Amino acid sequence: MADGKPLVHLRGIRKRFGSNEVLKGVDLDVHAGEVLCLIGASGSGKSTLLRCINHLETPDAGRVVVDGDLVGYAERDGKLHELPERQIRAQRARIGMVFQHFHLFPHLTALENVREAPMRVHKHSKQTATATARDLLDRVGLAEKAGAYPKHLSGGQQQRVAIARGLAMRPQLMLFDEPTSALDPELVGEVLDVMRDLAVQGMTMIVVTHEMGFAREVASQVAFMADGQIVERGAPADVLANPAHERTRSFLSKVL
């Protein structure tokens, strides 16, 4: 899998919030079609790292490159100059994101949630955007819920709409920030099923998760983070079943 240029290429990512250094120089490569699961204890920097990839957080140092494009900055004279908003938006539009708490737009129906960005950002006509949105809702198994408002959907259904909303922008990369952590246990499966289908269809995904079963089964790589660094990384069979690092062993012994 490691042939050719990676789709996502992170080098030396650092981020601090006040006196707390959350990311201490992270390097990471993800190739097209791969599924990377980021695991680790809360506060280890997984979510912050994910949010640096679509520039929702601005890294203090380091480079984020997605599909050959430096995200958020232009490099000139050995310095990184922050890009104008318009260009950052164009970069973000190619990266889908799913949040722990869904963040669906509560005043819009499921269908309106999904078609909003294609209509505004890609200037798709209402008919085109609606047709695409219906297809996507069908793909996540919610065709019959198109007219429902988020409040009238279960957590699992809301998260599936959120995934459809992300897919509507035809992203090259999907980021998942603990997509099942806010769900009732019996609803986790339906969301993971949708994500598994996506992986099978070849979507490149970076998933912050505590679902070790999902990581073992679906991930092409698992990376374990602790204290703002990637401690260990490799195939799920190696990292999860046969961890090389003491910290990985200690974390896995608590969650498995």
Place this chain on the structure above:
Amino acid sequence: MAVDIQAVREADHAIVVVPRRRPWRWIGWAITAVVVVSIAVSFLTNPNYRWDVVGGYLFDQRILDGLVTTLKLTVVSMAIAAALGLLLATMRLSRSTLLRGVAGAYVWLFRGTPILVQLILWYNLAILVPSISIGIPFGPTLWSAATNDLITPWTAAILGLALNEAAYLGEIIRSGIIAVDKGQTEAANALGLSRFDAFRRIVLPQALRVIVPPASNEAIGLLKYSSVVSVIALPELLYSGQLIYGRTYETIPVLLVVCIWYLVVVTVLTVLESRLERRLGVGFRATTDGGKRWSRWLTGNR
């Protein structure tokens, strides 16, 4: 040891539920009925209300002219104040220290001084600034006029009411915007929506739910408070009434006429408000009733 659920259930089904008795509820109704009826009887039978005089003035041309003036003042001032208030709110929430500072100073000044004084100052602007001109600073003048020609009672009243109200509405709008979860903006950003689209399509419709009730309060307050413009000799509803009873001494009946008109307008406003609230609440209630043409237009959701 399993329990036979079916047997237990059949026993339970035989039990009848009797609602608690609520005698105080009936006593409350009785007392309220007595009070309402006695007030109504007094209204109808006490000759001092002079209902014949009230009827005579209800559609008096001077009263109706005053009503129209009051409505114009309220609608125009409120519209200008809403636009300016939205600007002030976004300025106060901006990352720019300059914009935040300017908006903060505006709110401080206009909330901090009596509207009566503001009105008198606007009306007498010519004393402070004899002429107003537009041009390049320290360069040629493109347009100029005497302040006295520009400032009529009307422009002074609109300026005073709108600029004052904008300070209050700005704070109400700001609180509405803050009340929207930060995740909404983040989700909009992650999708690549522009800041303008994210605000108009995602944040504003949700903020309006919080903004509309206090803003309606402000509109109703402004409707009645616009009577302060009588100090600059603009005859709105209340002042028109005062002009009439100043000559005829029919104080109470004329004031009743004025109150009836205020109540009529406030009733209409209240109905409009509750409709607007219902439309903005779509997606936030347990029920799924729709119908939101008005808010769709406002937020561009066709």
